[in-house]
Amino acid sequence: MFDRIAELAIRRTRLVLIVATLAVALLGALGAGAFGKLVTGGLDDPSSDSSRAGRVIEERFGGETNLVLLVGADGGLDSPAAERAGRALSAALAEEPNLANVVSYWDTRGPALRSEDGEQALILAHVRGEGAEREENLREITGGIVADHAGEGGLTVQAGGGGAVGRDMAEQLGRDLLLAEAIAVPLTLVLLLFVFGGVVAALLPLVVGVVAIAGTFAALSVLGGVTDVSVFATNLTTALGLGLGIDYALLMVSRFREQLAAGASVADAVRHTVRTAGRTVAFSAATVAAALAALLVFPQYFLRSFGYAGIGVVAVAAAGTLLVLPALLVLLGHRVNAGRLPWARAARRPRAVDASGWGRLARLVMRRPARTALPVLAVLLLAASPLLGIAFGTADERVLPEDAxxxxxxxxxxxxxxxxxxxxxxxxxxxxxxxxxxxxxxxxxxxxxxxxxxxxxxxxxxxxxxxxxxxxxxxxxxxxxxxxxxxxxxxxxxxxxxxxxxxxxxxxxxxxxxxxxxxxxxxxVDSNAAVGGWLPLAATLVVLTTFVLLFLFTGSVVQPLRALLLNLLSLGAALGVVTWMYQEGNLAGLFGFTAQPMDTAMVVLMFCVAFGLSMDYEVFVTSRIKELHDAGEDNRSAVVGGLGHTGRIVSAAALVLAVSFFAFGTSRISFMQMFGIGTGLAILVDAVAIRGVLVPAAMRLLGRHAWYAPRALRGLHGRFGLREGGPEAAAAAEAPKATGRV
The missing domain is CATH 3.30.70 (Alpha-Beta Plaits)
Known part of the structure; x- marks a missing residue:
């Protein structure tokens, strides 16, 4: 299959690029309507008692209160002017067809609707509609009737309740997303220029990122027309689309440039790149998608929405990398190195991979595995220790800024x-x-x-x-x-x-x-029970699919176990740090959030996303180690050579991807801020501590047992296993070994 993809890119270059351009334009036009179809909420289990109660109240009693108008009056609530204005506002609301169960202090004089100090009163109501329709009804009511009557008789009116909280979240999200993109995109471009050392090569990952984002927004737009999809899925789409586009393109372009530097023709370089790095991208995308697919088992559409977005963006990013990027590489050829920047032109000649920074680190760790690994383990376990006191909750108005x-x-x-x-x-x-x-x-x-x-x-x-x-x-x-x-x-x-x-x-x-x-x-109570009830199945699916995919890729039962344990360690450290921050209140003044129990859904989401991305880098590193091992290298030299080749790629990709997530640290919605900071931190911990230290230490301690599999499973892998580039790749493994340059 990969050979056919390469030949398509080589022989039909312009056709592939024309079709891709038209497809992206169409997808972009379709995806532009996504925001109008996406909704807030979705944290409730539809089959729970609380959800069933809500449906009965909707059917029998006109709906629960989801709009609370807090009314104050300059001259006092019982002044003649306030009385007239309050009754007029209440009457106008009662006549509004999109409102039900309007209960006003001026109609009932109920003591519960008057503040203890007598300065404020309440009007309660239910805004009709579901999802985006209800949010639009609320905006029309607060921007129409409420705005028209505010100020009459000295009245001041503020909107609260569940509907208003959802409205404020959606509006704040839109502002946060624009700010995050304004920060992430320029920083990403600068980092790519430093990583690639050239303008043309640095722009290629952005092309894949745009393809991934456009395709996923189109999918969300279609899904939003047939089922409830959370508006917060857009955050994951932009961050993950840009990040994975960069990850995959970085791997492909780096391999392509290696082959050109080794003297291969453009066509042969593309063939080898698709056969090796392309296969790695396809396999890596499968592992990330498998982790995110676990979100689909949960009954809350908030979590399922991230599953839709995550699987979509991974699939489109991989498709763009495998189909569009090879054609661009054929078109550019040696011009992929055009626009070299001064520091790149002035760089010294490339060194052997075992003399590169990552190669030297791997060699040092494998010489003294216990001495180098134990301090890292201690730090990661200390970072994870706040998880011992973790408490769970759900999002409410406290996730918004205090001035909302x-x-x-x-x-x-x-x-x-x-x-x-x-x-x-x-x-x-x-x-x-x-x-x-x-x-x-x-x-x-x-x-x-x-x-x-x-x-x-x-x-x-x-x-x-x-x-x-x-x-x-x-x-x-x-x-x-x-x-x-x-x-x-x-x-x-x-x-x-x-x-x-x-x-x-x-x-x-x-x-x-x-x-x-x-x-x-x-x-x-019901949300936590639903997540807790489905969590074992989701975790089992993640572990099983990851184990099977890594076994098919490596032919070893030890490598999947090693990868799972190390990934859990990095995730535990990142989750521990954000628990220390967002639950215990540390750094609250700096980041502007209110400490509260950890949001159950966001913890699950962060785990699945960060786990999938950790497996992304696991595949990058392991694929090159296995390629060298299959070519006849002993375990130590294969690990040193594999990290020497991929270490810079992984660290650069992790830094750029972390920037995409860290940009959401500027969000004024605290759970999005927590998700961005926690996921970015998990990515960096995995790329540096896990890939740089603990992987070579574990490989050294395992020795030849690192590639162990029972005889029956070896036979199974022989028939169905995935090999990095096949025999051709093994034969060509020595070709780029002389250079560690990206």
């Missing part, structure tokens, strides 16, 4: 209102319930630790007293269903709030009923 409007509203609700209806538990019974049974159940709920009151259609209950403490809310009762609002004084998403969810679910329900408990705290 929805976050300010949430803070006001927590500080100034007696019990926060927006974060209350929503208990729904989708069956008729006798009044006496409903009252007894509400009384039991009101006696639970931390509960301030329980509102039903017939009355309000508190402190476990059987007599109602206030009137009910008629909108909570239906002949065919009942709804109870359990308002607590507990901090949302705290351990105490989660215990309240479990306690509410453990209560004996009214006879012949099955209450469903929803609300933000129930969603957290």
């Amino acid at each position: 409007e929805s976050r300010r509203v949430a803070a006001a609700l927590q500080e100034n209102f007696a019990g926060n209806d927006d974060t209350a538990l929503r208990v729904v019974i989708d069956e008729p319930v006798p009044p006496a049974a409903l009252e007894a159940y509400a009384v039991e709920l009101s006696a639970l630790n931390g509960v301030v009151r329980v509102e039903t259609g017939a009355g309000t209950y508190a402190d476990g007293r059987s007599a109602p403490t206030g009137p009910g809310s008629p909108g909570l009762g239906r002949p065919e269903a009942q709804r109870l609002t359990v308002v607590s004084a507990l901090t949302p998403k705290s351990d105490e709030a989660q215990r309240l969810v479990h306690a509410a679910r453990a209560l004996a329900p009214p006879a012949d009923t099955e209450p469903l408990v929803g609300g933000v705290d129930a969603e957290l």
